[in-house]
Amino acid sequence: MRFRHYRRDLPNRRIEGMNAITHEPGPAVEIRDLSCRYGSFTAVDRVSFAVGPGELFALLGTNGAGKTTTIETAIGMRRPAAGSARVLGRDPYRHRRDLAGAVAVIGQETGFADDLTAAETIKLWTDLHRLPSQSDALLERVDLAHRAAVRVGALSGGERRRLDLALALATSPTVLFADEPTTGLDPASRRRTWGLLRELTQRGTAVVLTTHYLDEAAELADHVAIMDRGRIARFGTVAEITAAYEARISMRPKPFDPLALPALAGRTSVDDGLLTVRTTELQADLHRLLDWAARTGVDLADLKAGPATLDEIFAELEAEPTATP
Ligand SMILES: Nc1ncnc2c1ncn2[C@@H]1O[C@H](COP(=O)(O)OP(=O)(O)OP(=O)(O)O)[C@@H](O)[C@H]1O
Numbered sequence: 001m002r003f004r005h006y007r008r009d010l011p012n013r014r015i016e017g018m019n020a021i022t023h024e025p026g027p028a029v030e031i032r033d034l035s036c037r038y039g040s041f042t043a044v045d046r047v048s049f050a051v052g053p054g055e056l057f058a059l060l061g062t063n064g065a066g067k068t069t070t071i072e073t074a075i076g077m078r079r080p081a082a083g084s085a086r087v088l089g090r091d092p093y094r095h096r097r098d099l100a101g102a103v104a105v106i107g108q109e110t111g112f113a114d115d116l117t118a119a120e121t122i123k124l125w126t127d128l129h130r131l132p133s134q135s136d137a138l139l140e141r142v143d144l145a146h147r148a149a150v151r152v153g154a155l156s157g158g159e160r161r162r163l164d165l166a167l168a169l170a171t172s173p174t175v176l177f178a179d180e181p182t183t184g185l186d187p188a189s190r191r192r193t194w195g196l197l198r199e200l201t202q203r204g205t206a207v208v209l210t211t212h213y214l215d216e217a218a219e220l221a222d223h224v225a226i227m228d229r230g231r232i233a234r235f236g237t238v239a240e241i242t243a244a245y246e247a248r249i250s251m252r253p254k255p256f257d258p259l260a261l262p263a264l265a266g267r268t269s270v271d272d273g274l275l276t277v278r279t280t281e282l283q284a285d286l287h288r289l290l291d292w293a294a295r296t297g298v299d300l301a302d303l304k305a306g307p308a309t310l311d312e313i314f315a316e317l318e319a320e321p322t323a324t325p
């Protein structure tokens with residue numbers, strides 16, 4: 001069967017050599033009604049999503065929500081109990097070898113040889129993929145040039161994460177699965193990783209990312225799914241998801257007399273001196289509070305105002321008896 005390449009504008013080197021995999025037009029990653037079980041336990045329950053070339057899709061969710069299991073199934077490490085996964089039009093379990101050159105994976109746990117140096121690890125990887133040697137350039141891109149001669153076993157957790165990213169970049173993948181690529185990174189490294197992920201999507205790579213950070217998803221993702229107990233509980237852009245929750249204003253008024261508060265549209269609660277207002281009228285209620293504080297000389301210590309955070313969204317999802325798909 002002859003496949004047409006999905007993006008005609010991709011650079012030629014992307015479809016040469018090990019990356020010579022083409023597929024019919026359609027999503028680069030398509031997960032349909034996917035269920036995965038460990039014994040009788042359902043870890044992933046009828047999950048569906050699709051990711052096109054140049055798109056970044058983020059999977060969020062608490063520990064154990066089923067993100068890694070979904071990714072492991074999409075990269076062909078395990079077979080679905082029900083439903084299907086397609087990557088570049090192929091079944092990743094049956095065609096794992098065919099897909100190997102086009103699909104890169106940053107696993108949640110790295111499996112490097114501790115005795116090799118960072119540069120040797122990249123050399124081994126590029127040799128394996130029959131790519132030109134490019135250790136220096138790749139280490140530079142992930143800000144590890146100064147660690148080139150250091151044994152992997154002596155790299156910090158964040159440095160290993162960045163080495164993992166360098167290996168993923170080496171093959172110029174058509175699809176990248178990145179399971180928590182920024183966990184454990186310092187803020188500057190996180191931003192650098194964001195830049196590199198953006199570069200990949202701009203060049204047409206489809207990226208499936210898991211993260212515990214809503215700001216990361218907001219920064220990078222075209223679409224986000226929040227997983228809860230194996231199911232997709234919320235789907236959309238970060239703005240769409242947070243818009244469905246009340247915004248929060250919190251502060252420690254000093255002095256604090258709850259009875260003296262102005263009339264607000266939102267609901268107030270007090271916990272250990274921290275006043276929280278949940279409101280659909282963020283700007284108006286904030287204005288009322290600031291105005292009240294100015295008139296009465298109350299100091300609004302630790303004032304924060306903004307949309308619901310991921311923690312708050314998770315807490316509300318967990319409070320639901322079962323996740324709503
Ligand atoms: N090999 C396994 N055998 C049995 N149960 C497993 C196995 N791997 C994962 N699980 C269970 O399946 C569920 C989903 O795990 P998974 O690793 O997919 O979650 P996750 O969303 O990636 O979590 P985290 O944020 O902690 O990485 C969890 O309840 C976990 O305990």
Ligand SMILES: [Mg+2]
Nearest residue numbers: 067068069108
């Ligand atoms: Mg995981």
